[in-house]
Every structure is written in C-alpha cells, then in structure tokens.
Amino acid sequence: MLSLNYRDGRPIYEQVRDGLRRLIITGAIPPGDKLPSVRAMAGQLAINPNTIQRAYESLEQEGYAYSVPGKGCFAALPQDVSGRRREELLRQLDAILQELAYLGVSWEEIETRSRREQAQRDKEG
C-alpha cells in the first residue's frame, strides 16, 4: 500500500501522511472508505504504531480524514479538506511558477505538461 524511504530526510510520519493523501486524491481510497488501523499499518510497514497515529493526526488536521474512536479512520470528502490546505497549495503553486519562469520554462510548456499529466491519469483511472 505504501513504501518508506529511510534515506529520504523527511520524517516517516510525513511520508506516511503524504502517501495516504496521494492514495486519497488519486481515488485509490474513495471518500468514506476506512484506512488501515494504526496497528495494522504499523505492522505492515514494520514501524511503531505511535508514528502511524501521528500521520493520521496530521491527515485529520488537513481535513483529508476523520477518526472515530472504536471504529477507525476514514477518508473524508474533498469539500471537507481545510481551507488552510488549499491556501498552502496555492501559495506553493505561485512560488513554483515564479521560479520556473525565472528558469525560462514557458507557460505553454507548463500548460502542455499539465494536460499530458491529466490525460495520463484519465487513461489510468
């Protein structure tokens, strides 16, 4: 389901959170579906359950998931994602586009690339 990279400088709980977020936005985990339990996922990845819980907390803060004690952790709806997350993404987008412009990457290139990526995802999903 997920893979960890111990060479990567990023903390494990961030890798888990980002991996789960990716599974959600790609549709691999549809809204309402249950995520693996903290203990099950910790077992699969051979890491500590506390680390998984930390990832779930972070994912819940972003609004991508919600936890119900005794039941489990579930993927939320896109409209439940926090406004802070949206703003953060747009802020990062501005910075990246500005830097790419400085490096001479034209808007047409970016447009073409994004269309290609979108088509690829449509074909796969």
Next chain:
Amino acid sequence: MLSLNYRDGRPIYEQVRDGLRRLIITGAIPPGDKLPSVRAMAGQLAINPNTIQRAYESLEQEGYAYSVPGKGCFAALPQDVSGRRREELLRQLDAILQELAYLGVSWEEIETRSRREQAQRDKEG
C-alpha cells in the same frame, strides 16, 4: 535582507537558503552579484556563521550560487541552475496541480491566478 521565523518548523539554514533563492529569482540579487559574507550575514541575523555556510552550500548544490575561496559567494546565471532542481520543481508542480484538481480548483482558475501574479510582478519589478 532576510527574516527568520523561529516558530516555523523549518531549519534556519533552509529558511536562509530559500530566502536567498527568492531574492535571486525576483531579481533583487542579479546574476554575478556578491552575496553577503557568511560572517556578515550571520551577524545581521544574529545566528552562527556555520549555519549560513550550510545554506550557501545547499544553494551552491542547486546551482543558484557559486563560491570562490577568498573572494565570496556570488549569484549564478539561470542556465547554471542544476537540472535536478528543474526536475524537482516540475515534480512538485504535477503533485500540486493534481491535488488542486481533486479539490475542485479548475484549470481556468489556476490560469487566471498565475496571470494575475505575473502581472503583479511585472508592475512591481
């Protein structure tokens, strides 16, 4: 010239590096211009010179600057920026656009936004 945020979880050397990169891509520091010496900048920001040097090393790895022992550290040309940095930016761009699409942000919105940002920078610079 730069400002640090100690609440921010990001390490100081990354904040310095990102801040300097931003000054370069905005044109505040033109290619060929000398960056402040590690000791001068450490004094201004009231931090350790080793931390500044680490930021310079990272900036040099990206290709945004080059150091000459005895002379100083200088802003490089856009074409000197490493291909790895370009690839990293495009990778991040893809991920952000995919997530924004999941969140229901249309391509027209993004296009309009980026044009507005570009116009704002043209007006300022």
Next chain:
DNA sequence: TTAACTGTACTATATGTTCTAGTACAATTA
C-alpha cells in the same frame, strides 16, 4: 609586507525532533 577579509574545515556540546517501547483506557464490533 601587513592586516583584514573571504570561504572552508574541523571538534565539541547543547537542544529539539523523531522514533521506539511499553502501558493503559474507553468505545466499538463480532
């Protein structure tokens, strides 16, 4: 030449984050 500056390279130490280990509790489910 001298003196002050530059980047660079170390060692040592303190601090904070991350991760692990273990335990425990209340709610849910079979």
Next chain:
DNA sequence: TAATTGTACTAGAACATATAGTACAGTTAA
C-alpha cells in the same frame, strides 16, 4: 465476552540542528 478500534500517556534512544571555538589558505587593500 473477547478482540479491535482510536487515543493518551511516560521514558529513553537516535538523529538532526544550531552553537561555540579554532584554524588554514586565498584574496584584497592599505
């Protein structure tokens, strides 16, 4: 009842970050 769930702690190990101090070689200007 028994197993599973999220959650909340404590304690300690391991690692990254930042500081402090020293040192060396190249450059620059007095």
